[in-house]
Each structure stands twice: as C-alpha cells, then as structure tokens.
Amino acid sequence: MTDEALEPGSPRPTLADLRSDIDRIDRAMHELLMERGRIIDRLIEIKTQQGGGSAFRPAREASMMRAIVERHRGLLPLDTVEGIWRIIISTFTYIQAPYSVHVDVSRGDAPMRDSARFHFGFTVPCVPHLGAGDVIAAVAGSTGDLGMFALDGGPRADAWWTRLTPREAPKVIARLPFVERSDHPAGMPVFVISRPLADGGARDVVLEAVSLDRWRPDYPFALAAIGAEIVASAAERMGLGLLIARPGAIDPELTAATLRAAGARDVRSVEIGAHAARADAATLRPEGARGYREP
Incomplete structure (x- = not known):
C-alpha cells in the first residue's frame, strides 16, 4: 500500500499496513525464487534429454545484469541488487551442475574472498590457491570448475596467460565485477576462467x-x-x-x-x-554515496 496507490481523501497507511506490505512482498519474492527453481529443474531434464550442455552462459548472464543496471531505480543500493542477482545466477547454475571456484589468494585472502563471495555466494565451494598458474592447473584438471584471479595474475605471476594458449587449455569467460564503479564493495578486477565453452560465451572483448x-x-x-x-x-x-x-x-x-x-x-x-563489456554505473544519477534515483 504505497502513497501513490492512495485514493484522494483516503487515510495514509499505518506502520502496520506498511509492514504487512513488506511481508506480502517478501512472500512473493520467495515464491518466485521457488518457481525459478522449478523451472531450472525442468531445464535440467530437457538438457539431459538433449545430451547436456554447459551450465555457464556468460553472454546471457551479462545480458541479465545489464538489464538490471538499466532498470534499477530508488534507494536500494545497486551493489545490493547486483550481489543478489549474482548469487541467484551462480547458485542456480550450481544446482544444474555442481562446481567449485578455484581462487588465487596470493594477494591476500580478504579481497579475493570478498570478491568470490560477492559473485558466487556461499553455496558454491571456493578452493584457495597461491598463484594464477595453480588456479589454471586446477581448472584444467577439473570436469567443470571455474577459476578466479586478479587481472595481473597476482604478486606471484609471470606470463600466466601463456598457459591458456593450447586449444584444450582453460579460457577466460568473464571479467568481474560486471558493474563498473569506483566504490564497488568487491571492486578488485578479476578474470574468471573455465574449460573451453562450446557455446554461450560473450565476445564483446577478446x-x-x-x-x-x-x-x-x-x-x-x-x-x-x-x-x-x-x-x-x-x-x-x-x-x-x-x-x-x-x-x-x-x-x-x-x-x-x-x-x-x-x-x-x-x-x-x-x-x-573473451568476456562481456562491463556496465558503467556512472551513467545512472547518484543519490548519496550508494543509492540511485530515477533520472
């Protein structure tokens, strides 16, 4: 029951009314998440019947995140919305095909842990490594895991990218965070790698x-x-x-x-x-330090 929905002369909502609205919205969001899960279950069934396929769809993820950035309005920080959707996407991908994320912590555990948890949540297991080379080797030896390390490969890095040149070697599929802003809570620029994808990749940047x-x-x-x-x-x-x-x-x-x-x-x-071009949050009009209002 919002102010915009009030008829002329009608009483303003009470705190109890507003809390009831919040409870209704919470129930609706939960129902929608469960409905999404039921659709994913059907998706898994169809994929199995058709011979499978990669659960990772970087181009589709980028399209979804870009749409969220473009339509976001109001007091809720964009970071919160981005984090929620990243966790939804990563968790439902995990439900389709369980995977781990191998993370280079040679720069320090805290920034990479924050980045991994912001982008992949707590359901997806994270495995620490010391160096981009170790992450690449772990992904190469897996059946469907992801790897994540800083753009420069971290303090122990050499020309790590040469390890990705063989045809069957892992490849970069994403650069995160997808939403670009100076005060991003998980702002360390990272690459995400996987074993070569047959389809679904984003190629804005090669x-x-x-x-x-x-x-x-x-x-x-x-x-x-x-x-x-x-x-x-x-x-x-x-x-x-x-x-x-x-x-x-x-x-x-x-x-x-x-x-x-x-x-x-x-x-x-x-x-x-290759990876998707990132969305620039600076194109939105800021309200305070972390929120955005409708232009």
Missing part, C-alpha cells in the same frame, strides 16, 4: 596472448587507436609477452598488424578467451 621481440613505447598508443589495450606484460624466454584486450568486433588479425606497424618483430598472437 583477449590475446601476444609474443614479440621487445617493448617499444609506441605500442600502447598504436593499440589504443584500434580500441585495444595492454592488460599485462612479462618477459619471456625469447622476448616479451603481452596480454591484450581488443574489441571483439574488429578483424582478429588487426592486433598483430598494428604491433608490426609500430615496429614489433616476430609477432605471434593466440586468442585465450
């Missing part, structure tokens, strides 16, 4: 592992001209390794060609995954 002869100052500017950026770099045995993110819509050969035009030699590039 990641390439690039090997070349050496560093040149023109690389960042040349890549920026095609919408690409260097995410990380590390020395390799025979030269330099770069992790480059480029728009998924451009020619796959353009990254290497751009580096050659900037003076690079012996350029070799291998795609190691």
Whole structure:
C-alpha cells in the first residue's frame, strides 16, 4: 500500500499496513525464487534429454545484469541488487551442475574472498590457491570448475596467460565485477576462467596472448587507436609477452598488424578467451554515496 496507490481523501497507511506490505512482498519474492527453481529443474531434464550442455552462459548472464543496471531505480543500493542477482545466477547454475571456484589468494585472502563471495555466494565451494598458474592447473584438471584471479595474475605471476594458449587449455569467460564503479564493495578486477565453452560465451572483448621481440613505447598508443589495450606484460624466454584486450568486433588479425606497424618483430598472437563489456554505473544519477534515483 504505497502513497501513490492512495485514493484522494483516503487515510495514509499505518506502520502496520506498511509492514504487512513488506511481508506480502517478501512472500512473493520467495515464491518466485521457488518457481525459478522449478523451472531450472525442468531445464535440467530437457538438457539431459538433449545430451547436456554447459551450465555457464556468460553472454546471457551479462545480458541479465545489464538489464538490471538499466532498470534499477530508488534507494536500494545497486551493489545490493547486483550481489543478489549474482548469487541467484551462480547458485542456480550450481544446482544444474555442481562446481567449485578455484581462487588465487596470493594477494591476500580478504579481497579475493570478498570478491568470490560477492559473485558466487556461499553455496558454491571456493578452493584457495597461491598463484594464477595453480588456479589454471586446477581448472584444467577439473570436469567443470571455474577459476578466479586478479587481472595481473597476482604478486606471484609471470606470463600466466601463456598457459591458456593450447586449444584444450582453460579460457577466460568473464571479467568481474560486471558493474563498473569506483566504490564497488568487491571492486578488485578479476578474470574468471573455465574449460573451453562450446557455446554461450560473450565476445564483446577478446583477449590475446601476444609474443614479440621487445617493448617499444609506441605500442600502447598504436593499440589504443584500434580500441585495444595492454592488460599485462612479462618477459619471456625469447622476448616479451603481452596480454591484450581488443574489441571483439574488429578483424582478429588487426592486433598483430598494428604491433608490426609500430615496429614489433616476430609477432605471434593466440586468442585465450573473451568476456562481456562491463556496465558503467556512472551513467545512472547518484543519490548519496550508494543509492540511485530515477533520472
């Protein structure tokens, strides 16, 4: 019973009325979650009849989260809504096909634990590791687990992305948090990896592992001209390794060609995954520090 629903001259709702409304909404939300579970049960049955398929659908997840960001209004912090939906998505995925998340804690347990629990909740088991390389190895040896580590691979990292270059090696499927904002409660930028997905991947941003002869100052500017950026770099045995993110819509050969035009030699590039473009919360009008009102 909201103020907007009142007829002219009708009495304003009491605290008891408002609490009754809250109880009604709580019951409705719970019923909807249980209904979602029943639909997932039917989905599992259909997938089983059709020979299975990956439970991870990064493109669909990104579409759902983007729609939530675009329609969110009111006092409730966007972070809360994002966290609730991340847990709903991750938990129902777990119900379809149980999995664990292997997490690199070499940077410290607290920030990665916060990120893992914000994005995957408490139902999905989290397994700690020391280094991106160990996470990659654990995912490669699993039947359907995910891995998560910082964009730079953490303090123990070398050119970790080269471990993703073999065809059957794990690949990057997401970059989190999906909602970009400066004060995000789980704001550490992380990559999520899985064994190669047959379908359902998002390709707004493609990641390439690039090997070349050496560093040149023109690389960042040349890549920026095609919408690409260097995410990380590390020395390799025979030269330099770069992790480059480029728009998924451009020619796959353009990254290497751009580096050659900037003076690079012996350029070799291998795609190691892709992810959705993130949603920018700054496009919403802020109310205070954490909430958003309708523009």
